[in-house]
Amino acid sequence: MRVGETKGAISDLRKGRISRRELNRLMAYLGIGIAGASVFGRQARAADNLSVLTWSGYDIPEMAPDYYKKHPKPDFMLMGSDREGLQKVRAGYQPDLAHDTSFIVQTYRDAGLIDPIDLSRLTHWNEVFPPLQKLEFVDNQMWIAPCSWGNSSVVYRPDLVKPKEESWEILWDPSLKGRLSQRDDVEVVALAGLLIGAKDRYAMTDDELAKAKEKLLAQKPLLRFYWSSQTDLEQSLSSGEVVASYAWNASAALLKKQGVPIAMMQPKEGMLTWTDGLVLFKNRRGPTDLAYEFINAYMAPEVGKFLIEDYGYGSANMEAFKIADKERLEALGIEDPDRTLNGAIFIKEIRKDLQTKYNEVFDYVKFSS
Template identity: 40%
Template sequence: MKRRISLPRHSFDPSRRRFNASMAALGLASISLPMGIRPAMAQQTNLSVMTYTNYHVEGLIPGYIAKYGSLPDASFMSDDEDALQKLRGGFTTDTAHPNTSSVGRWRDAGLIKPIDTSRLPNWENLFDVVKNLKGVSEGDETFICPTGWGNASIIYRTDLVDPEDVEDPSWALLSNPKYRGRVAASTVLEDLVLPAALQLDVDNIFAMTDEEIAEVKQLLKRQHENLRNYWSSITDMEQGLASGALVAAVGWNTSVNSLKKQGIPVAYMQPKEGMLTWLDGVVHTTQGNASDEEVYDYMNAWIAPEAGQHLIEEIGYGHSNKNSFDLVSSQRLVELGLDDPIGNLNKGVFYEEIEGRIREKYSRMIEEVKAGF
């Protein structure tokens, strides 16, 4: 997932991203965006990156812009799977921006190479939980430079949901009959199945047994009867919350950011069962043409505190560099629910890859729920 509308979870891509892939969907998958005038002494840029449209801005790589004078050439990905298939098909790029939950597939396919973290001065200031997260490294080798993180949770109208119904915050709010026809779920498989599994305290939500899937199905059937809809357009979901047609909906950090900018009284739930959390980053592909120096300059720029400040303030996601949060006002962090980043990261339920056979079972179960079986 990205991203927003924010481009963004593969295996998983909080498919936050799929809804921000309008550029790619329109056939604008590979364009160069030379924004700004190159300084007279700037070095020549040969770098090509694969990323999300709202990630391809100067504010997220200020150190790179200072050295090279302009943004690198970019192609845009709609999600991790889209990028993976492009690379398998021979598409050439120096870097890409997947989630940690899918890095294993990229590595096993021989599409990315290990990262020498000693060439990243900002690496030492990344949160330890980020550097040590599953998917970042394999053995002694690091395969992704973590950049941003965010969540999937329930966004709710504080003026329309009774305070007593969120005193003990839970994903079960979506099934509360008091709000029948006024709550919405996402069409993203992970953001639909995993919250239900968390409510049932399933041992491994990413690889459930047939019996556990059956239990989740029953919970989702009850939830289905309570929903107004399953949203596939982030704009429609936000408009529903803004108008009051919806009192609560599953959503991502960027929607909280957007709605609060409009003055809509919303809050972002931290469910007692756990808040779904993703982590993305830059990988160094095996198929690029740029020098290692330029690739590492790009990575290091992404994980600079100033880049994190932009990601937090303008997009609403958390950043991997702990020093970024010192550059953002405490009021802004509270508004975005990012005032305790270490607590958020430690309590987060990070997405992991769902094996294809299991994913198919989850998908089939969802279709049966929607069809009333």
């Protein structure tokens, strides 16, 4: 029964019915996550095989078809979040590669757990969008092989609200009281930092954090709810209960597909963009040549086309956009990836020594009466 439910959930992810995060929660509920991944992820590995830490739905041949044509399936360990993956590594799990979100790369790098990527060995490096080539380029070295990206922005009902301008400030519009929603995540503290003009929204001073707190407290009475379930948000937008919210491009695409009038802003302050890819572990046991073969297969434009059309995410490979379905690109709001990425504000890690302060600010706002 669990195998069937898992396959169905992955199918839903490919069709845009659920998000990767929701799939990970379902996998955890079914007992197939970090705790249960050993059932199929810790098989006896051959000396010439790879061990890869990754997300549910990314452990499939479509993500690296050229690799699978020549080699057996890697020994995959699934994770429900970047933090879970990091904890697994710190607990002793030794992958050769991991598919991580870029914001956690600094943590891996500072801990001495990963090696830089040898760009001379990347077949598709010159096809990667320039902004993504710079994202984790530190000390004249690249620390991640970029694969995919997605956006966070304001998604709204253009038939029910007419924004005066494209801005995140619509989520603070008093005239829309009770018809707005916000994401249930500490990242919104950093978003408030963007709007109050913080010098570095991921390393705010105490004064800036106080201003961000006041900004979020001003928003709180205007909100219908904080959302953690993408499905709940999409249903509220579909019904008109909510007319504008922080959301991801995949939600906009799904609602458009269902015939709901929906639009995704290009805020004047910038979209929030995440990107992810493969990192190479220092204490790897698999052959380095094999690791790079996997990375190159993962970065191919055909894989990017699959990511766009089946998972609803942008590809790091520029060539993927030339072969992807144009209607799908328009539905996702990424038909002009250069404009999107050049105007993007990339999501980063909150500075380690400030994470507790950020969490305290968000908890105070969320639970305030």
